[in-house]
Amino acid sequence: MADPMEVVKSMCARYQAAVSANDSAAYGKLFAEDAIRVPPGSEPEHGPEAIAQSEQKDYDVAKWTIQSRPLDALPVGDDWVYGIAEAEVNTVPHYGGTGKSFKATKTWLLQKQPSGQWLIKRQMWNLK
Numbered sequence: 001m002a003d004p005m006e007v008v009k010s011m012c013a014r015y016q017a018a019v020s021a022n023d024s025a026a027y028g029k030l031f032a033e034d035a036i037r038v039p040p041g042s043e044p045e046h047g048p049e050a051i052a053q054s055e056q057k058d059y060d061v062a063k064w065t066i067q068s069r070p071l072d073a074l075p076v077g078d079d080w081v082y083g084i085a086e087a088e089v090n091t092v093p094h095y096g097g098t099g100k101s102f103k104a105t106k107t108w109l110l111q112k113q114p115s116g117q118w119l120i121k122r123q124m125w126n127l128k
Contacts, residue, residue, distance in 0.1 A: 001075060001078055002081075002112070002118075004073035004074060004075045004081045004083070005070060005072075005073040007073065007081045007083065007110055007118050008070040008072075008073040008081065008083035008084075008085060008108070008110070009070045010118065011030070011083065011085070011108060011110060011118060011120070012068040012069055012070050012085050013068075014030055015027075015030060015066075015068055015085075015087075015106075016066050016067065016068040016087075018030060019064050019065070019066045019068075020064065020065045020066055022059040022063060022064055024052040024053070024055045024056035024059060025052060027051070027052055027055045028048040028049060028051055028052030028055070029048065030048075030119060030120050031047070031048040031051050031119060031120045031121075031123075032048075032111060032113065032119040032120065032121050033047060033048065034046075034047065034121070035047060035048060035051065035119070035120055035121055035122065035123070036121075036122050036123075037051045037054075037120075037122075037123045037124075038122075038123070038124045039054070039125075040125065040126055040127060058091075060094075061093060061094060061095075062091040062092055062093045062094060062099075063091065063092045063094065064089065064090070064091050065089075065090045066087045066088065066089045066090070067087065067088045068085055068086070068087045068088075068106075069085060069086055069087075070083065070084070070085050071084045071085055071086050071105070072084040076109075078112075079111055079112040080109065080110070080111055080112075081108075081109075081110045081118070082107070082108070082109055082110075083106075083107070083108045083109075083110055084105065084106070084107050084108075085105070085106045085108070086103060086104070086105055086106070087103065087104045087105075087106060087125075088101070088102075088103055089101065089102050089103070089104055102127055102128065103127070103128040104125045104126065104127050104128065105125060105126055105128065106123065106124075106125045107122075107123070107124050107125065108120050108122070108123050109121045109122040109123075
């Protein structure tokens with residue numbers, strides 16, 4: 001079994017890289033084929049393609065950068081980790097206006113794939 005905190009730490013780094021590059025394709029690749037993402041106040045999104053399309057809508061209006069760090073990790077089986085991470089988020093609108101900064105707490109159910117890669121099966125978050 002992989003060290004659960006190392007799994008979450010690695011996901012934080014990959015997640016931060018994709019979001020800070022405003023790369024919705026790379027972001028979508030963080031999710032398993034049957035992943036579900038539940039944004040606050042929105043309907044669940046199913047699968048990496050739908051999740052990437054939704055993420056792109058944010059990148060279309062602003063430049064996003066984040067700093068992400070793991071808070072906790074719990075093994076829930078040989079190939080499953082429940083992780084909690086905190087992200088400090090900054091957005092700068094492309095077309096004028098004031099940027100925003102906020103913190104978010106992300107929760108992930110991560111699954112080790114047959115390839116050995118860990119992907120997000122479920123994601124929810126709240127804003128602080």
